[in-house]
Amino acid sequence: MSLPEEAGLRTRGRWPPPEGPRAAIVGSRRPSPYGEAVAEQLGAHLARAGVIVISGLALGIDAAAHRGALLGGGVTVAVMGTGVDIVYPAAHSRLAEEILAAGGALVSQFPDGTTPRRHNFPARNWTMAALADVVVVVEAAQGSGALITADAALELHKEVMAVPGSVFSPLSVGTHGLIRDGAALVQNARDVLAALGATQEVLDDPLSAPKSLGIAPLPGRDGIVSHLSDVLALSAAEIARKLQLPVAEVLGRLTALELDGAVRRHHDGYVRALHKDKKPA
Amino acid sequence: MLGAVDSCTLAGFEVRRVEVQADIGHGDTKFVLVGLAATSVKEARERVRSAIKNSGLEFPGQRLTVNLAPAELRKEGSALDLPIAIAIALARAGKKPPPHTAFLGELALDGAVRHVDGILVAARGLRMLGFERIFVPAADAAEASLVEGLVVTPCASLKGVIDHLLGIETIEPYVSSGAQAIGDSGSWEHDLAEVHGQEEGRRALEIAAAGGHHLLLSGPPGAGKTMLAHCLAGILPPLELDEALEVAQVRSLLGELPGRGALDWTRPFRAPHHGVSMAGLIGGGSGIAQPGEISRSHHGVLFLDELAEFQSPVLQALRQPLETGRITITRSAGSVSYPARFTLVAATNPCPCGWAGDPVRSCRCTPGGIDAYHRRLSGPLMDRIDLKVGVRRVKLETLASEPTGEGSAAVRERVVAARRSQLDRQGCLNAQLKPARLRKLAGLEPASRRTLERWAEQRGLTARGFHRAWRVARTSADLDGAEHIGERHILEALGYRLQDVAA
Numbered sequence: 080m081s082l083p084e085e086a087g088l089r090t091r092g093r094w095p096p097p098e099g100p101r102a103a104i105v106g107s108r109r110p111s112p113y114g115e116a117v118a119e120q121l122g123a124h125l126a127r128a129g130v131i132v133i134s135g136l137a138l139g140i141d142a143a144a145h146r147g148a149l150l151g152g153g154v155t156v157a158v159m160g161t162g163v164d165i166v167y168p169a170a171h172s173r174l175a176e177e178i179l180a181a182g183g184a185l186v187s188q189f190p191d192g193t194t195p196r197r198h199n200f201p202a203r204n205w206t207m208a209a210l211a212d213v214v215v216v217v218e219a220a221q222g223s224g225a226l227i228t229a230d231a232a233l234e235l236h237k238e239v240m241a242v243p244g245s246v247f248s249p250l251s252v253g254t255h256g257l258i259r260d261g262a263a264l265v266q267n268a269r270d271v272l273a274a275l276g277a278t279q280e281v282l283d284d285p286l287s288a289p290k291s292l293g294i295a296p297l298p299g300r301d302g303i304v305s306h307l308s309d310v311l312a313l314s315a316a317e318i319a320r321k322l323q324l325p326v327a328e329v330l331g332r333l334t335a336l337e338l339d340g341a342v343r344r345h346h347d348g349y350v351r352a353l354h355k356d357k358k359p360a
Numbered sequence: 361m362l363g364a365v366d367s368c369t370l371a372g373f374e375v376r377r378v379e380v381q382a383d384i385g386h387g388d389t390k391f392v393l394v395g396l397a398a399t400s401v402k403e404a405r406e407r408v409r410s411a412i413k414n415s416g417l418e419f420p421g422q423r424l425t426v427n428l429a430p431a432e433l434r435k436e437g438s439a440l441d442l443p444i445a446i447a448i449a450l451a452r453a454g455k456k457p458p459p460h461t462a463f464l465g466e467l468a469l470d471g472a473v474r475h476v477d478g479i480l481v482a483a484r485g486l487r488m489l490g491f492e493r494i495f496v497p498a499a500d501a502a503e504a505s506l507v508e509g510l511v512v513t514p515c516a517s518l519k520g521v522i523d524h525l526l527g528i529e530t531i532e533p534y535v536s537s538g539a540q541a542i543g544d545s546g547s548w549e550h551d552l553a554e555v556h557g558q559e560e561g562r563r564a565l566e567i568a569a570a571g572g573h574h575l576l577l578s579g580p581p582g583a584g585k586t587m588l589a590h591c592l593a594g595i596l597p598p599l600e601l602d603e604a605l606e607v608a609q610v611r612s613l614l615g616e617l618p619g620r621g622a623l624d625w626t627r628p629f630r631a632p633h634h635g636v637s638m639a640g641l642i643g644g645g646s647g648i649a650q651p652g653e654i655s656r657s658h659h660g661v662l663f664l665d666e667l668a669e670f671q672s673p674v675l676q677a678l679r680q681p682l683e684t685g686r687i688t689i690t691r692s693a694g695s696v697s698y699p700a701r702f703t704l705v706a707a708t709n710p711c712p713c714g715w716a717g718d719p720v721r722s723c724r725c726t727p728g729g730i731d732a733y734h735r736r737l738s739g740p741l742m743d744r745i746d747l748k749v750g751v752r753r754v755k756l757e758t759l760a761s762e763p764t765g766e767g768s769a770a771v772r773e774r775v776v777a778a779r780r781s782q783l784d785r786q787g788c789l790n791a792q793l794k795p796a797r798l799r800k801l802a803g804l805e806p807a808s809r810r811t812l813e814r815w816a817e818q819r820g821l822t823a824r825g826f827h828r829a830w831r832v833a834r835t836s837a838d839l840d841g842a843e844h845i846g847e848r849h850i851l852e853a854l855g856y857r858l859q860d861v862a863a
Contacts, residue, residue: 109716109730170820249724314752315855316559326559327836331851338815346710347578347750347858 088206089191091163092184096131096154100275103133103211103232105204105225106140106218107250112312112343112350114218114250117242118143119150121215124268126153130275133158133211135203136171136185140217140225145174148183155183158210160203162193186210201227208232213274215265216241219253226253229262238274240265303332304341304351312348361385363451366462367443368486369435370478371648372696373609375485377462379429380440382447387423393444395428398436398693407438407467408445415471415519420452434693436648438466439476442495442515449522457525461493462486471518475499480612483507484605495521501534503617506608550590553767557754561588564749564856566771569595570778571835572789574682574704574744576667578858579751580714585707588751589663590629592705594768596661597776598625603659606699610651610658628660628702634669642677642687649689649696654681657702667706668736675741678704682744685792703791704745708737710858746791746828747856778838790834795827802834808850815854829853 088094102125104118122132122144132148134141136157148155155178161167163185166175175185188206189199204224208214208231216239219225229239240263244251258264265271306321307313315333319326333349336342343352364381391405412419426444428435442465450457457463464482466474479500484507486494493511496504501514512534515521523529552562561577561584568575569592577585599607604623611617632641632653639645643652654662664670681687685701710716711730716723725733742748782789786801793802804812812833816826830845832853837845 173820314560314750316557316561316752319559320557326563327852328848330560330563330855331848334815334851334854335811338811338818346716347752 088186088188089163090184090186092179093154093182094184094186096156096184097182099129099131099154101131101133101156101211101213102271102275103207103214103228104140104144104217105134105207105214105228106216106254107220107223107225108137108139108141110139110143110218111244111248111250112309112345112348113244114140114242115143115343115345116309116350118217119147121217121242121265121268121271122147122155123151125271126151126155128268128272129153130272131156133207135160135207136166136175138168138171142171142174144217145178149177149181152181154181156210157183157185158203158207159185159187160189160200161187161195162189162191163187164191165194167195200224204228205231208235208237211237213238213240213271215271216254216257216262218242218244218248218250219257220249221252221256223253226257229257238263240271240274242266303329304336307342307349307351309351312345312350314348318349361451361454363447363449363453363455365443365447365450365457366491367440367464368462368482368489369433369437369440370481370485370613371436371694372613372651372698373481373485374696375482375489376433377486377489378433378435378440378443380443380447380463381427381429382444382451383425383427384420384448384451385423385425389421390423392423392425393428394425395431396434397428397440398434400437401428401435401440404438404441404444404467407441407469408448410469411441411467411471411518412445412448414469415517415522417449417519417522418452420448424448436693437476437478438474439464439478439482441465441467442473442497442518442521445518446495446521446525450525453526455526458493460491461495462491463495463521465495465497465515467518473497473515473517473521475615477615478613479503480506480605480617481609483510483512484609486510502536503608503612505534505536506605506623550587551594551768552591552765552771554763555584555587555591555765556761556763557765558584558588558751559765560749561585561751562765562771564747565592565595566775566839567832567835567856568592568703568705568747569771569775570839571746571782571831572703572791573746573832573835574791575706576742576745576748576858577705577707577751578710578748579707580709580753583751583753585751586663586665589631589661589665589705589707591768592661592663592703593627593629595772595775596627596703597772597779599623599627599659607659610655610698613651614656628657629663630657630660630702631663631665634664634666636670636674638671638674638677641674642681643689643696643698644691646691648693649691649698651698652687654678654687654700654702655698658699660702662702662704664704664706667708668733672736679740679744682741706745710750743822743824746832748858749856750858774839777841778835781838781841782835790831790838793831793834795823798827798830798834802830802845804830804833804845804850805847807847808833808845811847812850812854832856 118140126148132155134144145155166172204227208228214232216225232239241254241257242265315330319329342349361384367378368375443463475497480503483504487507487510495513498514498516501512504512514534524531630653641653643649681700687700688697711725713724833845833849836849
């Protein structure tokens with residue numbers, strides 16, 4: 080299956096990807112812990128169900144979606160706004176390597192050596208929509224690039240879906256707008272799988288548990304983890320106050336848990352990680 | 361007839377000896393001043409002429425030549441008035457001044473000797489050049505007497521000084537009332553005991569104070585960043601003698617020393633507004649550059665609130681002093697170097713609106729806006745800040761209750777002990793340890809090293825980031841009284857970072 084749009088792509092890794100439905104997960108570069116958790120879980124569950132997860136290798140939702148797909152043991156494709164030889168942001172070099180190692184691909188419509196240029200990213204978003212069967216938007220503020228991907232998907236007659244968020248959050252403005260305009264509401268991976276017309280075997284997956292997207296959080300060897308939330312970032316001081324422990328000690332233990340992948344840092348706070356990195360990096 | 365006395369001129373902290381020679385010879389009545397004098401020194405001719413006349417002395421009605429030697433050295437300021445007048449008087453009297461003696465002072469037209477800036481700097485420099493006696497304006501005698509081993513003669517009027525030198529009437533040397541401590545009463549306007557919650561911020565302050573680490577506080581408006589920053593002053597130990605003298609020298613140059621014979625042992629705390637100019641922060645002005653805020657906060661704290669609002673070039677200029685503890689400024693009249701070893705405390709909002717990351721209020725900024733905001737803070741300046749801490753708003757119910765944390769005095773005791781062990785071990789604070797010395801002096805236990813290396817690899821830590829964590833861990837260990845850096849120290853140190861502000 081080769082779309083006409085794929086003709087001019089530069090690629091690294093396995094291309095075209097294995098047969099299978101393709102879902103693009105896109106959203107804010109500065110998501111809330113909630114959005115990041117959703118993107119990561121969607122990525123994991125969809126990948127586990129055999130969906131090829133497409134995203135843009137950007138900070139935030141994009142990276143969480145790729146990471147989730149890798150955790151789910153699946154194939155993920157990064158559609159880049161730079162040449163395939165230039166990973167942007169550079170901090171994602173390791174992520175890019177992992178995508179390749181897991182049988183995924185980096186693709187770009189731009190020639191090798193293209194550096195990040197503001198005007199290249201909207202075009203990249205179109206490519207992403209073209210390569211995907213559905214586009215799922217997770218947290219997008221007004222004017223977010225993810226909305227360009229959604230517009231492109233509509234023009235290309237692809238399904239657009241959106242994950243709702245808090246009505247207090249500016250990061251929900253874009254996604255709620257999409258839902259208001261008729262985008263399908265995503266509450267869990269099953270909703271996406273249904274839109275993709277996936278089969279019964281997929282629904283047998285443990286993720287069909289209707290309660291939430293969630294996999295049980297890792298039982299950390301440190302009791303601190305049980306005091307953390309998976310969507311609301313708590314600061315070390317807040318945790319120390321709760322546990323009546325010196326903050327220096329709590330900070331150290333949190334760092335140790337971060338090293339093990341059991342908690343994740345979000346600005347100045349900590350959230351429970353929902354998956355442990357299989358490879359201790 | 362020739363008269364000659366010694367004086368000096370200042371270029372920043374540098375003191376250069378100046379020999380003032382006066383020659384009264386035959387020829388037309390004329391007063392010639394030679395020897396690369398700046399405008400302020402050339403004006404001395406008029407002041408000296410009037411001061412001598414109005415002191416009841418006769419101004420020579422012949423050709424008078426005053427030479428300021430060495431001729432290639434540029435001379436600034438009005439402090440040469442008195443030595444010029446004395447040289448003329450001694451030339452007329454055919455006398456020599458007492459040995460190893462220097463004169464400084466501005467003259468009023470009536471012959472009174474007026475205050476000049478920088479007396480302490482001059483006195484320390486002259487002492488080091490081997491001078492034993494110094495004649496200074498009476499108003500500045502206390503300041504000069506802070507320098508040990510120097511006999512200070514206070515000068516009220518030109519007539520008095522000349523009478524003293526001619527043996528007519530003796531001026532008694534200034535006797536210091538004894539250098540008492542002023543300032544460090546142990547009580548502070550801002551005490552940690554008044555801080556609610558903010559455990560992480562408090563701990564970071566303690567580490568900053570103990571190791572001399574620079575600190576960034578990030579948090580929404582009203583979270584208490586400013587309060588925390590002000591508390592740093594109260595947990596720092598008082599100045600040591602040498603430090604107090606250096607601090608006083610900066611104030612002396614700026615003419616801000618109180619006319620008392622006591623040193624101020626309080627560490628400076630400076631908080632310039634974010635509109636401050638380059639010259640205001642770094643030092644500058646025309647002619648010889650004056651010390652700026654960074655030198656005024658030498659051995660103390662420089663607090664920059666709303667860091668992202670400062671002009672970018674001004675912030676970039678902080679790099680040299682943050683690295684070396686000195687600033688060198690070049691102006692038309694030459695280049696001067698001032699000390700500027702301060703602890704930087706910077707405060708910033710996490711985003712332009714201030715609410716990013718807040719659990720309750722939502723941030724109204726666009727991702728692009730936040731990126732642009734952080735770009736202003738990123739890079740070389742952030743690289744030099746060892747501690748980065750998020751400060752969150754304290755819940756209202758917490759504010760209503762009594763604060764439960766320790767007071768500044770208790771924290772200060774630990775800080776003092778930790779600083780002492782650093783100075784005993786390495787002669788400087790941990791924040792000033794260069795990587796090579798860090799490796800040699802701040803040994804890591806094997807487990808600590810493994811943890812740090814694992815983190816570095818996992819997170820792609822830069823070499824600077826690696827050493828930052830190492831230095832902070834050393835201070836944490838010093839606060840613990842631990843000889844080696846344990847794993848918990850490293851783990852704690854790695855926690856003082858902000859995910860979104862350039863790490």
